[in-house]
Amino acid sequence: MRTTSTLIGAAALALTLAACGSPSEQASGSADAEAGEGPLRVGVSPVPHGDILAFIDENLAEEAGLELEIEEIADYNTPNAGLVNGDLDANYFQHRSFLNEWVENGPDADLTYVTDVHIERLGLYSETYEGADDLPTGAKVAVPNDPANLYRALTILETEGLITVDPDAGETATEKDVVDNPKDLVITPLEAAQLPRSIADVDAAVINGNYAIEAGVTEDANVLAWEPEGDDYVEKYANGLVALEENVDDERVQLLAELLHDERVLEYIQETWQGVVLAVDADGSVAE
Numbered sequence: 001m002r003t004t005s006t007l008i009g010a011a012a013l014a015l016t017l018a019a020c021g022s023p024s025e026q027a028s029g030s031a032d033a034e035a036g037e038g039p040l041r042v043g044v045s046p047v048p049h050g051d052i053l054a055f056i057d058e059n060l061a062e063e064a065g066l067e068l069e070i071e072e073i074a075d076y077n078t079p080n081a082g083l084v085n086g087d088l089d090a091n092y093f094q095h096r097s098f099l100n101e102w103v104e105n106g107p108d109a110d111l112t113y114v115t116d117v118h119i120e121r122l123g124l125y126s127e128t129y130e131g132a133d134d135l136p137t138g139a140k141v142a143v144p145n146d147p148a149n150l151y152r153a154l155t156i157l158e159t160e161g162l163i164t165v166d167p168d169a170g171e172t173a174t175e176k177d178v179v180d181n182p183k184d185l186v187i188t189p190l191e192a193a194q195l196p197r198s199i200a201d202v203d204a205a206v207i208n209g210n211y212a213i214e215a216g217v218t219e220d221a222n223v224l225a226w227e228p229e230g231d232d233y234v235e236k237y238a239n240g241l242v243a244l245e246e247n248v249d250d251e252r253v254q255l256l257a258e259l260l261h262d263e264r265v266l267e268y269i270q271e272t273w274q275g276v277v278l279a280v281d282a283d284g285s286v287a288e
Contacts, residue, residue: 006011009048012262018276021130023074029273034220036247036250036251036252037091037180038067038163039067039068039069040066040067040068040069040089040090040250040252040253040256041069041071041087041088041089041090041181042068042069042070042071042088042089042090042091042092042256043071043073043078043082043083043087043088043090043091043092043093044070044071044072044073044079044091044092044093045072045073045074045076045079045093045210046072046074046094046210046214047210047213047214048118048120048209048210048213048269048272048273048277049092049210049239050070050072052117052118052260052265052268052269053068053070053092054066054070055265055268056256056259056260056262056265057070060259060262060264060265061206061259064255065255066252066255066256066259066261067252068093068256070081073093074193075141075193076093076094076098076146076193077102079091079093079094080094080099080102080106080109081106081107082244083109083111083243083244084106084107084109084111084244086115086233089247089250089252089253090241090242090247090253090256091115091241091242091243092117092239092240092241092242092260093239093253094236094239094240094242095119095148095236095237095240096113096235096236096238096240097148097171097236097237098146098148098149099111099113099242101146101147101148109244110244110245110246111242111243111244111245112242112243112244112245112248113240113241113242114240114241114242114243114248114253114254114257114273115240115241115260115261115278115282116234116238116240116284117238117239117240117241117260117261117279118238118239118269118277118278118279118280119209119233119234119237119238119239119277119278119286120208120209120210120239120276121209121224121226121227121275121276121277122144122149122152122153122156122206122207122208122209122227123156123206123207123209123212123218123223123224123225123226123227123276124141124156124160124205124206124223124224124225124226125199125204125205125206125207125212125217125221125222125223125224126199126204126205126221126222126224127200127220127221127222128201128203128204129203129204129222129224130222130224131163131224132160132161132204132224132225133160134224135162135183135203135204135224136183137183137184137186138183138184138185138186139183139186139202139203139204140185140186140188140197140201140202140203140204141157141185141186141187141188141203141204141205141206141207142186142188142189142190142195142198142199142202142204142205142206143175143187143188143189143190143195143205143265144161144189144190144191144192144195144206144207144208145189145190145191145192146192147171147172148171148173149192149208150173150174150175150189151171151172152206152226152227152237153206154173154174154175154177154178154187155228156206156225156226156227156228157185157187157206158227159225159227159228160224162181162182162185163178163180163181163185163187164178164179164180164181165177165178165179166178166179166249168260170239174189174194175187175188175189188202192207192208192211192226192262193211195207195208195211196211196212196215196216196217196272197215199217199221209273209277212272212276213276213277218276227266229286230242233286234280234284234285234286235284238280238284241256241257241260259282261282265279266279266287269287270287
């Protein structure tokens with residue numbers, strides 16, 4: 001866990017509910033903003049989410065008057081559960097598609113997507129081959145097993161002409177919905193966190209950007225293809241800040257949302273991950 005020592009101020013923050021103003025109005029200390037007490041506890045995936053929040057913590061938070069308590073969590077289920085049981089005030093690790101799937105199948109909880117921050121591009125990686133067309137007949141391809149990312153992985157393979165997916169399956173498509181597979185690819189869903197370790201045992205693997213970076217796959221393996229960027233790419237797959245609906249107006253949550261779109265943060269993302277992670281502007285578009 002990373003913990004800060006920044007102080008918010010001596011006065012107790014108001015706990016009454018109030019109308020939600022813009023992030024800048026709330027960050028300036030609007031008397032109408034609802035605020036919690038103490039540090040803002042945020043659950044994050046270690047990379048790049050944890051690194052991005054650490055950058056904010058070390059470079060922006062103190063000046064803005066925000067105290068952060070950052071908890072790095074390796075799996076994809078604990079951060080939402082942490083919001084529900086009160087262990088966290090916010091989390092930053094998921095996109096809307098994953099959140100919607102989790103809410104639909106998880107406990108009854110009003111989790112709200114606060115703002116987009118970045119996109120982790122899914123890539124088709126291989127330690128052996130240099131292009132998608134180079135994959136041989138019968139090639140073993142590992143893909144994420146969670147529904148939202150499995151669909152994204154199949155979309156990469158389909159865009160590269162390797163398979164055809166039943167269009168009636170929509171975004172719930174799995175490997176069982178492949179209706180044409182000219183190279184007889186053996187598509188194996190695995191837990192997303194396990195994919196980097198599997199790449200040595202398969203011909204190719206579709207790996208989430210955060211896990212690819214963390215495991216050094218982006219440096220050691222070839223990128224055969226990136227996922228296609230459609231018109232709704234940001235809306236579907238940008239990772240963002242999430243909180244319980246009742247905490248969205250918390251001044252600390254709104255201030256963090258504003259800091260996540262600070263120009264210095266956008267530059268940090270672009271310079272650090274060189275296109276594997278794409279920063280998203282406050283207006284919801286991929287930063288140039």
